[in-house]
Amino acid sequence: MDADKVFKALADPTRRRLLDMLCEKNGQTLGQLCDHLDMARQSATQHLGILEAANLVSTVRHGREKLHFINPVPLHDVYERWVKKFEHRRLSLLHDLKQELEGE
Amino acid sequence: MDADKVFKALADPTRRRLLDMLCEKNGQTLGQLCDHLDMARQSATQHLGILEAANLVSTVRHGREKLHFINPVPLHDVYERWVKKFEHRRLSLLHDLKQELEGE
DNA sequence: ATAATATGCAGGTAAATACCTGCATGTCAA
DNA sequence: TTGACATGCAGGTATTTACCTGCATATTAT
Secondary structure (H helix, E strand, O other): OOHHHHHHHHOOHHHHHHHHHHHHOOOEEHHHHHHOOOOOHHHHHHHHHHHHHOOOEEEEEEOOEEEEEEOOHHHHHHHHHHHHHHHHOHHHHHHHHHHHHOOO | OOHHHHHHHHOOHHHHHHHHHHHHOOOEEHHHHHHOOOOOHHHHHHHHHHHHHOOOEEEEEEOOEEEEEEOOHHHHHHHHHHHHHHHHOHHHHHHHHHHHHOOO
């Protein structure tokens, strides 16, 4: 997993919206996805390209249509690498700050 | 939680590195954190400001020093909102793509 | 075949981003 | 109190990003 690509892909609200749309209904075409966005088709294409480069979305050509599918694996990897680690130490990390605020 | 701020904060490798450093040793000063980065102090300050604005880091002044503490809560929120959802449907989402690739 | 449809590709621009330098302020210690 | 140290603040620049318009290509349906 290229963590940088995944995080950068997730940094844009339009791209998070696209993932949400695909989660609602997987395998949508570019056109279908565009219909729910307030921007030119070409802009959406770029966003989908970034999601695909991050491996968050896989595509399949179906005649003249391009179907988009979510790939949940990178998100799971993000969890494993980034959230779980801090999650595990969650209480102790908060404890550090609390102690500092209380003046040791 | 301001999801956009959190995701944008996580989108930069330097900022992820800073979070890692604080996870290793919580409550470090600006100077300590800078020592491990290959950039000017002022640049690091900006990164830490972004992390603080996203509520991923909290700070406490201690005389002339500024101590930085991780706040793991937003990361947990990201998990709840973004990862868990896709995680739950992980297998079914992959199934969609597999079926499409196999020609229905 | 041809028209309508779905997508691809090539630039072009304005705003955001990640750096930097230079100087100011505040705190500690001798 | 004065010098050293830790951080704050104000710009300035080069790159990246998120849009756009215009045109090309490929597929389906009449």
